[in-house]
Amino acid sequence: MISLAGRDILHSWGKFVFTGVGLGLLIGVTLTMAGVYRGMVADARALLDNSGADLWVVQQDTLGPYAESSSIPDDSYRALLTLPGVASAANVTYLTMQVERGQTDVRVMVVGLANGDPSTSGWPPYLIAGRHITRGHYEAVADISSGFALGEHITIRRHQYTVVGLTRRMVSSAGDPMVFIPLKDAQQAQFLKDNDAIWQNRRRTLANPALNPPGAPRLAEAVLASQSTNTYVNAALVTLAPGHDANAVASDIRRWKRLTAYTREQMEGILIGKLIASSARQIAMFLVILATVSAAIVAFIIYTLTLDKIREIAVLKLIGTRNRTIAAMILQQALALGLTGFVVGKITATFAAPLFPKYVLLMPMDTVRALVAVVIICVLASVSAIRMALKVDPAEAIGG
Amino acid sequence: MSAPALRRRAFVLTAALVPVLALFVYVAVNSGPMAPVIVTLAQAEARTITPSLFGIATVEARHSYRIGPTAAGRLESLFVDVGDAVAAGQHLGAMAPVDLGERAQALEAAIQRGAAGVQEAEARHSQADDRARRYRRLFELGSISEEQATAARDDLRAATAALTAAQAGLASNQADREALTALQDHLKLVAPAAGLVVARHADPGTTLVAGEAVVEVVDTGSLWLNARFDQRGSAPLASGQKVNIELRSRGKQSVTGKVLWVEPVADTVTEETRAKILFDPLPAPLPAIGELAEVTVSLPVQSAVVAVPNSAIHRQNGVTGVWKITGRSHEFVPITLGVSGLDGWVEVVAGVAENDLVVHYSEAQVSAGRRLKVVDSLEKTAP
Numbered sequence: 001m002i003s004l005a006g007r008d009i010l011h012s013w014g015k016f017v018f019t020g021v022g023l024g025l026l027i028g029v030t031l032t033m034a035g036v037y038r039g040m041v042a043d044a045r046a047l048l049d050n051s052g053a054d055l056w057v058v059q060q061d062t063l064g065p066y067a068e069s070s071s072i073p074d075d076s077y078r079a080l081l082t083l084p085g086v087a088s089a090a091n092v093t094y095l096t097m098q099v100e101r102g103q104t105d106v107r108v109m110v111v112g113l114a115n116g117d118p119s120t121s122g123w124p125p126y127l128i129a130g131r132h133i134t135r136g137h138y139e140a141v142a143d144i145s146s147g148f149a150l151g152e153h154i155t156i157r158r159h160q161y162t163v164v165g166l167t168r169r170m171v172s173s174a175g176d177p178m179v180f181i182p183l184k185d186a187q188q189a190q191f192l193k194d195n196d197a198i199w200q201n202r203r204r205t206l207a208n209p210a211l212n213p214p215g216a217p218r219l220a221e222a223v224l225a226s227q228s229t230n231t232y233v234n235a236a237l238v239t240l241a242p243g244h245d246a247n248a249v250a251s252d253i254r255r256w257k258r259l260t261a262y263t264r265e266q267m268e269g270i271l272i273g274k275l276i277a278s279s280a281r282q283i284a285m286f287l288v289i290l291a292t293v294s295a296a297i298v299a300f301i302i303y304t305l306t307l308d309k310i311r312e313i314a315v316l317k318l319i320g321t322r323n324r325t326i327a328a329m330i331l332q333q334a335l336a337l338g339l340t341g342f343v344v345g346k347i348t349a350t351f352a353a354p355l356f357p358k359y360v361l362l363m364p365m366d367t368v369r370a371l372v373a374v375v376i377i378c379v380l381a382s383v384s385a386i387r388m389a390l391k392v393d394p395a396e397a398i399g400g
Numbered sequence: 401m402s403a404p405a406l407r408r409r410a411f412v413l414t415a416a417l418v419p420v421l422a423l424f425v426y427v428a429v430n431s432g433p434m435a436p437v438i439v440t441l442a443q444a445e446a447r448t449i450t451p452s453l454f455g456i457a458t459v460e461a462r463h464s465y466r467i468g469p470t471a472a473g474r475l476e477s478l479f480v481d482v483g484d485a486v487a488a489g490q491h492l493g494a495m496a497p498v499d500l501g502e503r504a505q506a507l508e509a510a511i512q513r514g515a516a517g518v519q520e521a522e523a524r525h526s527q528a529d530d531r532a533r534r535y536r537r538l539f540e541l542g543s544i545s546e547e548q549a550t551a552a553r554d555d556l557r558a559a560t561a562a563l564t565a566a567q568a569g570l571a572s573n574q575a576d577r578e579a580l581t582a583l584q585d586h587l588k589l590v591a592p593a594a595g596l597v598v599a600r601h602a603d604p605g606t607t608l609v610a611g612e613a614v615v616e617v618v619d620t621g622s623l624w625l626n627a628r629f630d631q632r633g634s635a636p637l638a639s640g641q642k643v644n645i646e647l648r649s650r651g652k653q654s655v656t657g658k659v660l661w662v663e664p665v666a667d668t669v670t671e672e673t674r675a676k677i678l679f680d681p682l683p684a685p686l687p688a689i690g691e692l693a694e695v696t697v698s699l700p701v702q703s704a705v706v707a708v709p710n711s712a713i714h715r716q717n718g719v720t721g722v723w724k725i726t727g728r729s730h731e732f733v734p735i736t737l738g739v740s741g742l743d744g745w746v747e748v749v750a751g752v753a754e755n756d757l758v759v760h761y762s763e764a765q766v767s768a769g770r771r772l773k774v775v776d777s778l779e780k781t782a783p
Binding site: 007 | 434454764
């Protein structure tokens, strides 16, 4: 049996291939857009995964430490450790800031790590080069996307840090690469201002008669000393002992420690439902528009392809070809075009994904959904083309 | 179009389609969550670990003197400035005496008056004594009445009392003057020991309260480091251990020192153990007091222990361990950690044996179900 669709494709293969590739690029963009959305969600999840915590303990009634600022005294973790069900508790600080890098600067999230071994909560779970922090000060592990190299010296606020390790996919919910530094340095970085600010602050304090009264010369010194210390952290990461319910321990912490505790599910809800909600909806909206436009373009392409061979269809009808054969030809061509576009789209999306500045995650299930959508759109798009083909008067083959 | 031409075209199109489909399959399998985790491997080695403790310190003077008045007053003179070397006992300046000079003059006059008073009392006493003796003899001869003799004796007693009072008044004034002299000496600001002036807080004319420092003098020979170490792992810290000191002003040019003592009281707020470290020898030029320094204390060497790089240590469900490679599969093995060196190698007390292969670097989190792809390096600049 002769495949009419195949014959027609072979006949005008140039047009078919280029249309297929063009459609493929469109599908590729749609897939990438879905990947951008998935990437945002994955970034938010990566932030939670990488912290390795079961519970996030933050300042009372705040959505910290990621969605809102939170500060708790850095000795709160000792009180948390006394609660039943708490296996470990580690302080952590998060601070998004610009870090100088030669003439330019890089936007990063500086994470303060509690002193311990690499299995402590908050530490990067894997590295791709170098080593973990071994000194209690002035060492850093950076995400590779920050562009920092091993051995490089970076300046964070007042101190220089040596990059001793590199990791990957450690990003904030906004996609900023993380730089891990020891907690005490991070507390300083978060609190200590630049030198000019410190000088100005000292002058302000000394000029304030309430803080620098005549007759009590040591008071101003004490006030200045207290101004340049920081005993606060943003959150405590708690891991649970086996067999304990996260919700029960969280409610214990809320009730007795007067702090707010979030479980993994709640934290995910905050990050995905609140922090990235509007940007995710924006992407989703764009994705819907792109998918609609793609569907319209597929329909239009198939319609015009059919329109181009209206005379041939009329001839086919004239020689007595059955309607079903003509319909099958158009449908097969539409599907072939759609599948070619899908394959090209998937390949381009995969190779284009790493070029994006933020993480683009192409999920296999999204690809399957895209395939089903492409098939459905092709079938629907071919309906109007088939209707037109069937209405063709065989006389047009010899007329016109 | 002829049939052979169509066949040729079909062949060409198929030939072009096959690599595209192959690429598609490759892409589908090797991207996203289905892709294998790219890892590098490390071998557990028997090696020598040099554990070290890293801390930060500030340069301080062991002996520092804040010199100022003991009573409120105004600074009259100050002869030294920051950077001046001073000797023990050197007169550095003085507080304004206010009316101390006038009071001294008044006391001087009072002393002279007292001395005259004593002379007068002595003369009166001598006169009364002579009279009393003469009247006693005359009374014994019966030339005068008993009443007259008794009156003369009473006069002598009164003169003796007046003399004692005058002498006591003089002594009191003299003591007052000595006290005033001591007070005047006290207004002088004197260096209690030899050293260097590091701060000058006030200039002449400034009013100061009691105890406020005018100048600060430190003993430059007694510079030491006030070092802080995280309490975790600080147990082996002991006096006498060698210390490598990197002063912030000198970059990588390190100087040496030794632990003088470990403070018996640790900081409860910062959770740090404190220690004092002596320069050995004292660097020249002297570092600024208050300068930040990084100190690395070398602890006893642990030789021939099984160790893995700390980047190979992972956490899985709250358990610390490594991903051990056995044949073509990998499994998570819990480990017990021992000492660790600053170079990133950690002793493994239990869990892995020498020459065991473990996952070192990985491009994503390794899990039991995911395939691994082993490569030599994940990053070109990796050491």
